[in-house]
Amino acid sequence: MYKVDVQADAKEAAAIEARRNREKQRQSRIFNARHLRMGVDVADLKSQVEERKRRQNAEKCRDEAFDAERIQCDKIAQMLEKEEQQRRRQLNQALVEFREQNQQPATRREWDIHDPEAVRKGQPARVSDDDPRCGPSSMQHFAGEDWNGLARQKLLKEQNKRDLEEQKMEREKARADRRYADTLEDKKRIELDLRALELARLEDECRRIKAMARADFNRAQAAEAAEQQRLAQQQEQDDNYAEIHNHLTGDILTENPDVAKSLVGPHRMVPYCWKGMSPEQVEAVWKMQKEQCKENQRLREEQQQLDAEWDRQRHLAARAAMEEEEQQQNFRLQLQKSLGAYNQQLAKAQKAHLQYLEKEVYSNTPTAQYHLQFNTSSR
Numbered sequence: 001m002y003k004v005d006v007q008a009d010a011k012e013a014a015a016i017e018a019r020r021n022r023e024k025q026r027q028s029r030i031f032n033a034r035h036l037r038m039g040v041d042v043a044d045l046k047s048q049v050e051e052r053k054r055r056q057n058a059e060k061c062r063d064e065a066f067d068a069e070r071i072q073c074d075k076i077a078q079m080l081e082k083e084e085q086q087r088r089r090q091l092n093q094a095l096v097e098f099r100e101q102n103q104q105p106a107t108r109r110e111w112d113i114h115d116p117e118a119v120r121k122g123q124p125a126r127v128s129d130d131d132p133r134c135g136p137s138s139m140q141h142f143a144g145e146d147w148n149g150l151a152r153q154k155l156l157k158e159q160n161k162r163d164l165e166e167q168k169m170e171r172e173k174a175r176a177d178r179r180y181a182d183t184l185e186d187k188k189r190i191e192l193d194l195r196a197l198e199l200a201r202l203e204d205e206c207r208r209i210k211a212m213a214r215a216d217f218n219r220a221q222a223a224e225a226a227e228q229q230r231l232a233q234q235q236e237q238d239d240n241y242a243e244i245h246n247h248l249t250g251d252i253l254t255e256n257p258d259v260a261k262s263l264v265g266p267h268r269m270v271p272y273c274w275k276g277m278s279p280e281q282v283e284a285v286w287k288m289q290k291e292q293c294k295e296n297q298r299l300r301e302e303q304q305q306l307d308a309e310w311d312r313q314r315h316l317a318a319r320a321a322m323e324e325e326e327q328q329q330n331f332r333l334q335l336q337k338s339l340g341a342y343n344q345q346l347a348k349a350q351k352a353h354l355q356y357l358e359k360e361v362y363s364n365t366p367t368a369q370y371h372l373q374f375n376t377s378s379r
Contacts, residue, residue, distance in 0.1 A: 109163055
């Protein structure tokens, strides 16, 4: 608890001290004669402009770096995609060539069954009457008989054995090809990784060189700006000294009345060199002011007369408006009285009409017995 209190007091004291320092800095800026005359904090504005420029430059450099890296990644991806497509194309081409060379229809085990030329290639059932294949009765063999079954089975077994050996060799070759392709792919991937690392290293080196060049450029600009500021301050100081000397040795402080004469004409003068008027000029000014006072007095009297006339006209208009309003009020009262009398007469007439209807017209009011007499029969 005590540690928390001490930390809070320390933080509060630090905050108070920071506010005091900011207030002192603000007072030093406000009560500075140069800044007060200019009306704005030029140094603060310059620092804000420089900070914004630095931030914009940093964002621009970051965007350029991101763009370059994105372009590099796109190039690498395109290269990898092209190599993958080329590898697939080579594999498909090798597969097609292998099928054309080693998987012909004639090398299949069932080719003797599905051979369309089997009938043409085979021997006829009977060559002549002395065909030794015919039996003692000189008859042809019936369909379904297989005299060369054992030889054919032996040949089929040998052919199956050869086919199995060929398939085994093909599988071994395919396995070796796959191992070779995987080895090539691994080597290619390693080569691409090394190339990507080399590109990344070159990019880092380029970025580092750019950063060094930018830092050197910034330092050169800062030195140039400092030199220009120093030269500007020196020039301003020299100008101030020259201006002070000109004022001390000029005609303004020496009270020379001839400096106020203008070269345009004798009746003109230079305003910033004028030292005052002569007694004749002062007398003429006083005379003109008296005439102006008399003229102003005359104008005020005319204005008062005009205001009085306007007030009289306003009173007359107000009186006429009051009289008109009284006439309208009387007319409204008379209209209300006439409407009241007409309404009373109309009410009496309506009341008399109602009495006539109730006593004369509607004298025989139907009862419930009258309504019950209907719908009592089928007719």
